[in-house]
Amino acid sequence: MPTGPVLDADNAAFVTSGVSIAVASRNAQRIPSLTRAWGCRVSGDRRTVTLYVSPQQGEALLADLQAGGPLAAVFSLPSTHRTIQLKARSARVGALADEDRLVIERYAPALAANLERVGHGGGFAAAYLEIAGNALASVAFEPEEAFAQTPGPKAGARLERPA
Amino acid sequence: MSGLSLDALRDCLEGAIPALVATCSADGTPNVSYVSQVHYVDGEHVALSFQFFNKTRHNVLENPHATLLVANPATAALYRFAVEYLRTETGGPLFEGMKAKLAGIASHTGMAGVFHLKGADVYRVRSIERVAGSVCHAPLPHRNLLAAVRRAGPALASARDLGALFEQALDALERDFGVRHAMILIADESGESLYTVASRGYPQSGIGSEIRCGDGVIGVAARERAAIRINHSTAEYCYGRALRESASQSGDDVLPTEIPFPGLAAPGSQLAVPIVHGARLAGVLFVEDPEAGRFNYDDEDALAALAAQLAAGIQLLQGAETDEDGGSAKDTALTPRGRALVIRRYAANDSVFLDDDYLIKGVAGAIFWKLVGDHVREGRSEFTNRELRLDPAIRLPALSENLEARLILLERRLAERGGDVRIEKTGRGRFRLLVRRPLELAEVPAAH
Numbered sequence: 001m002p003t004g005p006v007l008d009a010d011n012a013a014f015v016t017s018g019v020s021i022a023v024a025s026r027n028a029q030r031i032p033s034l035t036r037a038w039g040c041r042v043s044g045d046r047r048t049v050t051l052y053v054s055p056q057q058g059e060a061l062l063a064d065l066q067a068g069g070p071l072a073a074v075f076s077l078p079s080t081h082r083t084i085q086l087k088a089r090s091a092r093v094g095a096l097a098d099e100d101r102l103v104i105e106r107y108a109p110a111l112a113a114n115l116e117r118v119g120h121g122g123g124f125a126a127a128y129l130e131i132a133g134n135a136l137a138s139v140a141f142e143p144e145e146a147f148a149q150t151p152g153p154k155a156g157a158r159l160e161r162p163a
Numbered sequence: 164m165s166g167l168s169l170d171a172l173r174d175c176l177e178g179a180i181p182a183l184v185a186t187c188s189a190d191g192t193p194n195v196s197y198v199s200q201v202h203y204v205d206g207e208h209v210a211l212s213f214q215f216f217n218k219t220r221h222n223v224l225e226n227p228h229a230t231l232l233v234a235n236p237a238t239a240a241l242y243r244f245a246v247e248y249l250r251t252e253t254g255g256p257l258f259e260g261m262k263a264k265l266a267g268i269a270s271h272t273g274m275a276g277v278f279h280l281k282g283a284d285v286y287r288v289r290s291i292e293r294v295a296g297s298v299c300h301a302p303l304p305h306r307n308l309l310a311a312v313r314r315a316g317p318a319l320a321s322a323r324d325l326g327a328l329f330e331q332a333l334d335a336l337e338r339d340f341g342v343r344h345a346m347i348l349i350a351d352e353s354g355e356s357l358y359t360v361a362s363r364g365y366p367q368s369g370i371g372s373e374i375r376c377g378d379g380v381i382g383v384a385a386r387e388r389a390a391i392r393i394n395h396s397t398a399e400y401c402y403g404r405a406l407r408e409s410a411s412q413s414g415d416d417v418l419p420t421e422i423p424f425p426g427l428a429a430p431g432s433q434l435a436v437p438i439v440h441g442a443r444l445a446g447v448l449f450v451e452d453p454e455a456g457r458f459n460y461d462d463e464d465a466l467a468a469l470a471a472q473l474a475a476g477i478q479l480l481q482g483a484e485t486d487e488d489g490g491s492a493k494d495t496a497l498t499p500r501g502r503a504l505v506i507r508r509y510a511a512n513d514s515v516f517l518d519d520d521y522l523i524k525g526v527a528g529a530i531f532w533k534l535v536g537d538h539v540r541e542g543r544s545e546f547t548n549r550e551l552r553l554d555p556a557i558r559l560p561a562l563s564e565n566l567e568a569r570l571i572l573l574e575r576r577l578a579e580r581g582g583d584v585r586i587e588k589t590g591r592g593r594f595r596l597l598v599r600r601p602l603e604l605a606e607v608p609a610a611h
Contacts (some may be wrong), residue, residue: 022232024185024195032185032193032245033232035294047539056295057241072193074183081274083197118272120180122235128240130297147218151195152277156217 004161005046006143011084011159012042015075016103018110023051023139024072024124025091027066032148033069034061037139038131039107040075041100047071047087050140052096052104057134064151065091066074071141074149083149104136136137167291169206172233172242173460176203177394178268179236181492184211186222186229194218199268199278201233202261203460204285209246210257212265213282220284223248231287232294237301241294246286257305257391259284263380263391266336270454271395280376308465311339319472322589325567326574328476329361332448332469337363340465342450344427346436347473348374348381349446349568351525352559357385357447362425362574369425370575379533381447384435389445390463394456400433422521430456433597436466440474448473456606481567503603504583508532511609517584527569529557531577534596535584 007015013082015021021037035058037051054061063073071091076083096104108129115125146159175182182201186365187193196219200212209231213220223229227248234241243443252258262280270277322328329347336342346369359372376386379400384391394402430451438446448470450458507516514524517532523531533556537543551557552566559566574586574594586595 003492011321022183022185022195024193024230025184026187026191028195029228030187030189030193030226031228032183032230034183034195034232036232036241053581054295066264070191071197072185074195074197076181076197078181081272085195087192087194124236124239127297128234129301132294132296149200150215151274153215155215 005085006161007042007046007132008159009044009046009088010067011146012024012046014077014082014084015040015086016042017038017077018107019075019077020111021051022151023053023058023061023076024073025061027060027064027069029065033058033064035061036135038074038129039104040105041088047142048140049143050100050103050138052100052107052136053139054132055135055137062137062139065139066093071075071139073141076082076149077114079114081151083151085149086141086143087145087147091139091141094140100136100138111132131141167242167293169203169209169288169291172235172291173203174234174237175233175242176201176209176237176438177456177459178264179456180234182231182234183218183232185224185232186217186219188222189225194222197419199233199274200261200265201231202257202264208249208285208359209244209288210252210261210285211430212261212267212280213251213277213284215281223284235298235301238298240298240434241296243291243292243294245289246288248284249287251282251284253282256387257285258370259383259387259536260389260391263383263393266397267393267395270397275398282493306339307520308340308461309595310356311335312465312468314339315469315473319434319469319476321482322476324591325480326361326472326571326588328480328569332473333361333363336450340450340462340469342452344452345428345448345450346425347446347448348385350444350564351573352565357381358424358572359422360446360568360575365425365427367423368423368579368581369422369526371572372422372424374424380433380435381449383539384437384449385444385447388437389466390434390436392432392458392463394432394458396429396431396455408580427451427453433495434458434466435461436479436594438443438470438474440478443596445474445477446550452594468531471484477568479498481565499598499601501600505603505605506535506584506601507605507606508534511607517580520580521578523573525610526557526559526565527573527576530569531573533557534586535604538596538598539602544598545589546594546596547592 024034026032041050071088074085112125148157180198181197183196184198202210229246230246269275278443298391318331323332329488336345344364348357357374359369361369374381380391431454433451514523514526515528577585583599588594
């Protein structure tokens with residue numbers, strides 16, 4: 001039976017809205033790898049999510065994903081703490097396409113504005129959001145599970161696929 | 164561990180920028196989550212706040228390996244820690260220190276009532292890696308705390324008595340540490356409360372005010388023998404409420420015997436460091452500031468060093484007052500005149516009032532009652548610390564080291580109550596009662 005995408009329209013808008021993003025995987029010894037990401041794109045059918053990772057920062061993560069390791073990604077808006085996590089069995093590491101560059105260009109100013117609201121704007125935000133090594137790789141995956149992670153009693157709850 | 168030391172990265176562990184933690188289940192599924200607090204434990208360990216039963220916790224119980232990503236809030240420099248879960252603590256100094264700090268973080272981020280510490284998850288730090296990326300220029304620190312500690316040392320060592328020691332410590336805090344609001348509290352014999360003996364930077368000195376063990380940052384620091392530091396104002400550790408409640412509980416027929424706690428109404432930062440000698444709690448050194456984030460790990464260490472010197476000084480100087488020396492035996496120069504000052508003592512709790520003004524209670528009240536009694540009955544003005552120690556009416560516990568601190572408390576309270584009756588030191592282990600008005604004593608026996 002075909003099922004709908006894990007991301008509903010609201011969460012798809014949220015993960016692409018200039019939130020703070022981090023990605024994790026693990027190696028064969030189950031030691032986790034972890035790095036930040038610079039923006040997110042969701043395909044029209046909401047089944048594919050693409051993130052952008054600096055190879056200079058995320059060497060271990062990209063190696064783990066290229067070796068077929070599973071992926072977890074967390075998205076959080078600093079000013080509201082709204083947070084969700086997506087999980088996938090695997091991911092594809094690739095080069096940037098033109099549509100990716102547009103997403104990346106819009107990402108930093110959006111997150112900078114939110115960091116400013118929580119008192120971490122200015123020089124901090126500028127340095128924090130400068131792309132390490134000035135190069136990014138794309139990490140594309142099909143999320144199979146989504147979890148609410150906003151702090152509180154509902155943290156950790158699985159987000160059901162929209163009907 | 165690699166070339167980077169955890170000690171040098173403590174600014175990343177203040178909770179200003181939420182850290183990230185990645186874990187992996189036994190079946191190999193990774194998980195990534197924000198963590199409110201990564202707390203510095205020592206040069207090789209950190210502790211993460213465990214607030215909710217979540218996947219992170221589930222995973223580390225199955226597979227202890229985790230990876231942390233932390234940022235320096237001033238420079239934006241990123242660091243990656245490879246860590247290994249060891250254990251969870253649900254009480255004690257580490258837990259209480261994290262609980263207090265988390266309360267501040269919660270109130271600052273609008274999460275009061277949501278953030279609640281269930282445990283301190285302790286991890287061993289296996290390696291630290293600097294993550295490539297830009298950094299911004301961090302402002303220079305306002306002061307060098309090592310230099311401050313060094314300057315304070317000789318100043319404290321020069322004190323010849325306990326009162327001078329307290330003043331030297333407060334002077335050093337102001338001059339060398341840039342601390343504008345500070346107080347020193349001494350633990351009473353019961354170990355259940357602390358009383359203020361010296362303060363700096365408040366409209367009212369608050370000398371004689373009491374804090375129960377376990378109340379607020381000072382009380383928790385005393386109970387746990389641990390430094391407690393909060394970087395944002397939080398209702399949970401506020402003194403205003405606790406004091407109002409205890410005031411409203413005192414009965415109608417009892418005169419108020421609370422000296423208001425002098426602390427700031429809205430402190431942005433608070434730090435309490437225990438003054439410990441061996442296994443014994445001597446007191447608490449407390450500093451605060453209206454500004455949030457005023458004190459960091461380095462301030463905590465610097466104040467702990469100052470508190471250690473205070474502890475040694477208290478021990479040394481209390482012993483020194485057991486013997487007498489010098490002490491001019493000349494008669495008191497004052498001749499009492501004017502209307503009689505009524506000194507009323509309530510035997511129930513040794514509380515003493517000058518006319519209708521509350522002076523002091525407890526051991527200090529009993530000391531004062533003996534002094535004025537001897538003065539009125541026998542015309543005595545000269546006293547020694549030794550005779551107070553031996554006087555059964557004062558009910559000092561055996562081997563009490565607190566007599567000198569009580570005398571300082573009494574001396575300062577008397578000075579603040581207008582000075583019609585004062586005490587002053589006349590030599591080591593000796594002091595004099597100075598009386599400007601005739602005294603009239605009235606005793607209110609304890610009800611049976």
